[in-house]
Amino acid sequence: MKARLPKGYGGGGASNFQQLARQAQKMQDDMAKATEELNAKEYEATAGGNAIKVVVSGELEVKSIDIQPEVVDPEDVEMLSDLVMAAVNEALRAANKDKEETMNSISGGLDLSSMGMGGLF
Secondary structure, three states: OOOOOOOOOOOOOOHHHHHHHHHHHHHHHHHHHHHHHHHEEEEEEEEEOEEEEEEEEEOOOOOEEEEEEHHOOOHHHHHHHHHHHHHHHHHHHHHHOHHHHHHHHHHHOOHHHHHHHHHOO
């Protein structure tokens, strides 16, 4: 007895695979382009009521840190360190969130890393 596939499933074999391969290549190309665009972007965050402003690149590198002179207190360097750290972390979170949202929109929410494809993109 031969097993039959439901209508619309079968007969495509190689052509279905080729179509899937084209779609995967397009997704990879779209992700490469998006990664390039994201890496070129800059993300800004502030802390302490704009006393500290940090700019990071899409490649997660700190581009600049601006500190307003009135927050520089030699008696309270710890507070200044906390403000700088808060601003840097917020800018990095913004960059990561943008990248994640962009990649999810391209992949349709697929978890590519669980499919062994995380390193491709």
